[in-house]
Amino acid sequence: MHLHVIFQKSASTEIHEFSELARACGVCVSRIITARRDSPDPRYFVGEGKAMELATIVKDSGVGLVLCSQDLSPVQQRNLEKLLCVRVIDRTALILDIFAQRARSFEGKLQVELAQLSHLSSRLVRGWTHLERQKGGIGLRGPGETQLETDRRLIGTRIKQIKLRLDKVKKRRHQSTQSRKKAMLSTVAIVGYTNAGKSTLFNEMTGGNVYCEDQLFATLDTTVGSLAISGENPILLTDTVGFVRDLPPNLIDAFSATLDETKEANLLLHVIDGSDEERFSRIEEVYQVLRTIGASDIPVIEVFNKIDKSANCEARCEYGDSGQVKKVWISAKNQLGLKLLTDCIADQVNEKKIVRNIKVSVGGGKLRAMLWEWGAVTSERVNDDGSWVLQIVLSEARWNIFRRNPGFSSFVSDLEKRSILSNIEYNMV
Numbered sequence: 001m002h003l004h005v006i007f008q009k010s011a012s013t014e015i016h017e018f019s020e021l022a023r024a025c026g027v028c029v030s031r032i033i034t035a036r037r038d039s040p041d042p043r044y045f046v047g048e049g050k051a052m053e054l055a056t057i058v059k060d061s062g063v064g065l066v067l068c069s070q071d072l073s074p075v076q077q078r079n080l081e082k083l084l085c086v087r088v089i090d091r092t093a094l095i096l097d098i099f100a101q102r103a104r105s106f107e108g109k110l111q112v113e114l115a116q117l118s119h120l121s122s123r124l125v126r127g128w129t130h131l132e133r134q135k136g137g138i139g140l141r142g143p144g145e146t147q148l149e150t151d152r153r154l155i156g157t158r159i160k161q162i163k164l165r166l167d168k169v170k171k172r173r174h175q176s177t178q179s180r181k182k183a184m185l186s187t188v189a190i191v192g193y194t195n196a197g198k199s200t201l202f203n204e205m206t207g208g209n210v211y212c213e214d215q216l217f218a219t220l221d222t223t224v225g226s227l228a229i230s231g232e233n234p235i236l237l238t239d240t241v242g243f244v245r246d247l248p249p250n251l252i253d254a255f256s257a258t259l260d261e262t263k264e265a266n267l268l269l270h271v272i273d274g275s276d277e278e279r280f281s282r283i284e285e286v287y288q289v290l291r292t293i294g295a296s297d298i299p300v301i302e303v304f305n306k307i308d309k310s311a312n313c314e315a316r317c318e319y320g321d322s323g324q325v326k327k328v329w330i331s332a333k334n335q336l337g338l339k340l341l342t343d344c345i346a347d348q349v350n351e352k353k354i355v356r357n358i359k360v361s362v363g364g365g366k367l368r369a370m371l372w373e374w375g376a377v378t379s380e381r382v383n384d385d386g387s388w389v390l391q392i393v394l395s396e397a398r399w400n401i402f403r404r405n406p407g408f409s410s411f412v413s414d415l416e417k418r419s420i421l422s423n424i425e426y427n428m429v
Contacts, residue, residue, distance in 0.1 A: 013278045017245065018069040018091070020195075025098050030063055044083070045076040051083055058084045067094060071248075074123045092119060092248040099251070107169050114162045115251045121155050170260065177264050186235040186349045188227070189262045191290070192271035193282040194242030197305040201271055201332040202239040205342070210239055222261055229346035230378050230393065238265065243289045245282075252292060259293045267299050267348050269341075274304035274329065301344060304329045307336065315340050324348065354399045355391070357415040362386045364411025367402070374398060389415070 015032060022029050033054065035046045044051040045068065058066065065087050072080070072090040080088045089097070096119060099112045190198045199210040206225030222241070226234035238261050252259070262268065270286060272279050283302070290296050307313050308331040315337025318327040325344040330337030360368045368388055371377050376398070379391040394402065402408065 013281075014069065014245070018067070021091075021094055021098065022067055025094055025101070027065065027067065030061065031057070033057065040070070040076070043076065043079055045070065045072055045080070051080065054080075055083050055085075058086055065089065071246075077123065091246070092251075095244070095248060095251065107166075110162050110165055110169075114159060114166065115248070117155050117159050117162070119248070121152060121159070173260055177260075186266045187238060187261075187264060188235055188267045188269060188345060188349070189238040189240055189265035190269045190271055191240055191262060191286060192242060192269075192303075193273065193286055194244050196242070196271045196273045196276075196282075197332050198242060198271045199239055201269075201303070201305065201330075202237060204332050204335060204338055206237050208239075227342070227345070228375075229342060229349065234375065235345070235349060238262075243286050245285050247289055252289070259295075262290070263293060263295045263298075265295075265298055267301065267345065268295070269345075270300050270302045272302060272304050273306055275306045275309035279304075299324075299348060301325055301341075301348060302327045303341065305332055307331045308334045317344055324351070350393055352396075354394050354396055356394070356399075357389065357391050359383075359413040359415055360388045360390065361411045361413075364407055367405060367407055367411055370402070370405075 015034070019029055019032070035050045037046065041047055046054070054066070063086065066080070066084060066089070068080075068088065068090045070090065071092050072088070077088055077090065096112065096116050100116065103109045103112045190202055192198050202208055202223065202225065203210055205227055208223060208225045210223050223239045225237050225239075227237045228234050240259070240262055268290075270283070272283060276282060287296070290298075304327060307315070307329050312329075313331070313336070314329070315331075316329050317325055317340060320326040325348060328337065328341050328344055330341055332338070362385070368390070371390065371392055374394070376392045376394045377390050378393055381389045383389060
């Protein structure tokens with residue numbers, strides 16, 4: 001059974017989402033009870049009359065667990081459990097339990113454990129009736145701590161240990177990020193509300209095998225794959241954890257090492273369930289999390305997924321006033337519009353890259369091979385004298401590296417002096 005407390009007029013969507021969270025945790029919901037309040041009651045969260053009604057329902061139905069769709073204070077949770085005589089779990093604890101079940105990597109398990117311990121540290125007051133100060137007497141005197149104080153100290157020690165390990169993970173991620181920057185690889189991160197189809201899109205675009213299921217928080221661990229686009233190949237595509245309404249702060253703090261992948265990305269693909277009636281509120285929730293983690297300034301392409309469920313099942317894109325791609329409509333499951341999305345990613349990633357037409361003479365074979373290895377060649381033509389005319393797309397940093405090559409002045413002729421373009425048009429030579 002789960003209890004839904006309403007603080008606003010429209011709550012049907014929240015009830016459905018909380019039911020899906022319960023299902024994702026493996027809980028069978030036997031009954032949904034709603035209560036409308038202007039503000040939480042300090043004792044039971046709900047009013048005393050509703051709490052007594054709950055106690056009667058729990059006793060008569062024989063349920064063993066009560067879920068609350070709002071966050072409870074430690075005192076409210078303890079009082080409800082004492083009154084109902086069953087375990088009571090609030091929204092944050094439910095989400096943490098889902099994360100604990102789904103975490104697979106060592107890093108993910110550490111992050112979930114940190115969030116759980118941070119949540120538990122303020123709730124040791126409930127259910128600990130045996131925690132009394134140890135009795136005095138010869139051979140019976142203890143260190144003077146209650147068991148509660150000891151448990152809090154042990155939890156605090158464990159939290160410090162986990163944070164030290166996660167700091168090492170952050171350092172490794174930072175090193176990986178620096179290596180990518182030295183290799184001049186662009187990174188695109190997939191973000192979005194949970195169950196919007198992020199992992200399905202990642203698998204279809206990279207050929208990966210990330211676990212996909214029609215449930216909330218099906219995947220937690222960050223996965224990186226490569227995606228070939230025109231210009232310097234490949235780019236790195238990152239699948240990140242899904243967001244949800246009122247994501248617990250402890251969870252955001254614990255997953256900061258993973259969310260740093262989002263902050264370091266050159267472009268964000270914001271995947272949206274186009275068939276969701278509440279998609280606009282979901283969009284705002286995602287942007288709120290992005291603002292929280294400091295990723296609000298990164299360019300975003302909004303990807304409206306699951307168009308196969310709507311009447312207008314046509315892949316298309318929408319451009320902003322500046323000519324940049326802002327929105328793309330696709331169906332990752334049915335592979336509709338994936339080529340269009342890939343082209344839009346290429347346009348966005350290559351937006352500030354250098355497009356040049358160059359001529360490489362016969363003796364510059366190594367330079368030509370370097371350009372092909374970088375994936376910078378978009379077209380090539382062989383002249384009668386054996387020289388090559390190439391159209392290339394390069395970042396400014398790599399263009400400078402190429403120009404500093406000892407053979408550049410001897411074997412390369414720059415046919416086009418234009419450098420950074422606002423909108424790239426691939427004009428074939």
